[in-house]
Every structure is written in structure tokens, then in C-alpha cells.
Amino acid sequence: MAFDVARIRGLFPALGDGWIHFDGAAGMLIPEQVASAVSTAMRAPVSGPGGAFPASHRAESIVGAARRAVADLVGADPAGVVLGPSASVLLRRLADAMSDRWTLGDEIVVSRLDDEANLAPWLRVAKRAGAVTRWSEIDIETCELPAWQYESLVTARTKLVTVTAASGSVGTRPDVPTVAEFAKRVGARVVVDATYAAPFVPLDINSSGADVMVVSALAWGGPSIGALVFRDPDLLERLPSVSLEPEAQGPARLELGPHAYPLLAGLVASIDYLAGLDDAATGSRRERLRTSLNSTKSYHAGLIAQLATELRSLRHVMVIGDAMRRVPSLAFTVAGRKAPEVAEYLASQGMCAFADDGASGLFESLGVGEVGGAVRISLAHYSNVFEINQLVRVLNDLR
Numbered sequence: 001m002a003f004d005v006a007r008i009r010g011l012f013p014a015l016g017d018g019w020i021h022f023d024g025a026a027g028m029l030i031p032e033q034v035a036s037a038v039s040t041a042m043r044a045p046v047s048g049p050g051g052a053f054p055a056s057h058r059a060e061s062i063v064g065a066a067r068r069a070v071a072d073l074v075g076a077d078p079a080g081v082v083l084g085p086s087a088s089v090l091l092r093r094l095a096d097a098m099s100d101r102w103t104l105g106d107e108i109v110v111s112r113l114d115d116e117a118n119l120a121p122w123l124r125v126a127k128r129a130g131a132v133t134r135w136s137e138i139d140i141e142t143c144e145l146p147a148w149q150y151e152s153l154v155t156a157r158t159k160l161v162t163v164t165a166a167s168g169s170v171g172t173r174p175d176v177p178t179v180a181e182f183a184k185r186v187g188a189r190v191v192v193d194a195t196y197a198a199p200f201v202p203l204d205i206n207s208s209g210a211d212v213m214v215v216s217a218l219a220w221g222g223p224s225i226g227a228l229v230f231r232d233p234d235l236l237e238r239l240p241s242v243s244l245e246p247e248a249q250g251p252a253r254l255e256l257g258p259h260a261y262p263l264l265a266g267l268v269a270s271i272d273y274l275a276g277l278d279d280a281a282t283g284s285r286r287e288r289l290r291t292s293l294n295s296t297k298s299y300h301a302g303l304i305a306q307l308a309t310e311l312r313s314l315r316h317v318m319v320i321g322d323a324m325r326r327v328p329s330l331a332f333t334v335a336g337r338k339a340p341e342v343a344e345y346l347a348s349q350g351m352c353a354f355a356d357d358g359a360s361g362l363f364e365s366l367g368v369g370e371v372g373g374a375v376r377i378s379l380a381h382y383s384n385v386f387e388i389n390q391l392v393r394v395l396n397d398l399r
Helices: 005-009 013-017 032-043 056-075 087-098 122-128 147-153 176-184 248-256 261-275 285-312 337-350 361-365 385-399
Strands: 081-084 107-111 130-134 158-164 190-195 214-215 227-230 317-320 328-334 353-355 374-378
Touching: 032 261, 056 081, 056 227, 056 261, 056 285, 081 087, 081 248, 087 122, 087 190, 087 214, 087 374, 122 130, 130 353, 147 176, 158 176, 158 214, 176 190, 190 317, 261 285, 285 317, 285 328, 328 353, 337 353, 337 374, 337 385, 353 361
Parallel strands: 107 130, 107 158, 158 190, 190 214
Antiparallel strands: 081 227, 214 227, 317 328, 328 374, 353 374
């Protein structure tokens, strides 16, 4: 395996801004090949699908290529790939469709670890249907999400279990297959938000146990495109359609309005970029994705472990959580400093990082707001040891 971070950094023109980017969870920078694919598609004649002329055929070809690329990413059937403007928009459509027959007293299970984008849609439809919301809790010391608790959380009335594949805030990767196994015992649907996992670990929708998996291309340096992936494409035919076309079938049932074809071309290029992270990867795109993302996983495991260890050596810095399985994201507090103050100081030193005031979500449940919030650090494919050392040096000076 060959993850050459120097080569990868050369793919990102935006790194020429001179800043150190620890803001990966908000969306990685755009590789040159993705920008080129979008601009090339914008210059070409592209019309709507269904016509008997080249511009229409080109539109159909782009959509088909995008479905196949996403399917390769998660190990699914392209017939089960729904495309849309963002993961948040698609999750809202999915929640409306899946809750259509929920009744008073039905239940859903959600997680304290999840991002708001994968909570708000389900909480809204549960309230509308009169369904009961059950919460899985995290271990406040490690930020792990224990899978054993789902055995009691899931009941015969459970209609849906939704859980993240990885936290973009503290990095935790829950045991999704075990969670899904508890859900399957009662016939509940499982929706997995793989947004923050997709850039760093190989995905397999079948082994995960998910009925539906959601990803966002922004997370790995792609365009603003989201996708819902159905393990069984036939499930799409059993959900209410939101399409403006009365005869819509398959993924088109959950797609509203025309596609942004240049962005879909960029989506394909971004997944090809992921497949080439390991320059020794060979075989089909699915095989190259598995090889490249395994290499990525190994590289970033070492990088985040080094960062966590060195931050813990600073007496005035407290790293939040210590999950065994994780993606390269973490959060920390600085004694005597509020998180926005620390983030502003990092910015003055040429580093991009976000502050969270701890007033909601995961950090609220951890009580982080009481100590002034937390600073979130998210590594990207182009992060390297030099940048880690710079962060530690700068924080060491902040006393």
C-alpha cells in the first residue's frame, strides 16, 4: 500500500493559500480533477434526459455514471442510488417517505453521537406521527457508543434505528453491524449516516446491515451532492414518491426536479480521486476504492494517534473522548480559555479550526458548554506530520 501524502497534496491547488486546514469535517478542499470535471461538463451541451439528441444522451450518461460511482463507493446496486443537492435534503425526503405509515405509539431510536443533519428530520416526523423517540447514550469518558444498549432500546414497536458510521466531532466509529442486528430482530429499518466515514474507511452497505446509507461528496472534496443508497432497490417502490413525474420509478421517486449535471460529473471525478489515493491500487474501481481507503485509514490512524498523544501531554489541554475505532477528528478544551478565543488564536497563527459553544448536540450532552465549549480538529487527506507538530507547538504557547 502506498499513501503518498506529498503526492496527494499536489492535487489541491487551494493549499497554496498558505493556511493549515484542520476544518475537514466541514468539507475538504477540492482536488484539481474534480474542479476540471465540473468546468468541462459546464462547457459541454447538456440537456434534459429523454430526448433523441446528443445533449440529452449526455445528461442520461452523466446520471448513470454518478449512480455507478456511488454504488462502487458503498458496494451497492446502482439501481438503489438516489442523488440530490445535499445529504440533509435527501434525509428530509427519506424521513417523510419512511414515516408515511407510522402511528401513535410507534418508536424510533436515535443517537447522541449523531450530527444534527441526521437527527432533525427523524425527530420532526416522529413528533408529527406521535411516535416515541428513544436515545442511545455515549460513554462520557471515551465518547464510545456502546452497542449493547440497543438490545433494550429496540422493541417490537420500533420502526427505525438511525446511527452515524462516524462522528465528525470526536471521531468515534460505532459498531454499526451490531446495532443493525438488534434492529433486524424486530424488523426495524436501519439508516446509517456515513458522511464522515466515507473519506477515511471502506464502506460496505451489506456487511453494515444498513437498509439505507447516506453520504455527502463535500466530505471528501467533491461537489455539493448527496446520495441515499438503498441496499434493496425494491424498497424504493414501496415508499411514497416525491417526484414531479407521475410515472417515476426507482431512484427517481425520491429525486425532485432536474439534476445539476456538471456537479454530478464532479461527483464521479471525486470518487475516482478516492480510488486513486493509493497509487498502487489496481483492479476495478470498487477494488481500488477498498485498497485506497484502507491505506487512508492506516495513514490517518497514525496521524490522529500522534496528535491525541501530544495534545494530552499539554497540561492545559484536555482531549475529549478516547474511542478505540475512529476517524481522524477530535475535540479539545483549553483551561481558562473559551473555545471561540482558542479558534481565533489558531486563525491568527494560520490554522483553520472551528469552535463549538457546547449549547447543543453531542457537546451539550457532555457538558462541554460549562467550560466554554470545545475546539474541533478534523484532518483531511492532505494533512501531514508537519501540520500536527505546528498545532501542538502553537497550543503549547497558549498558556
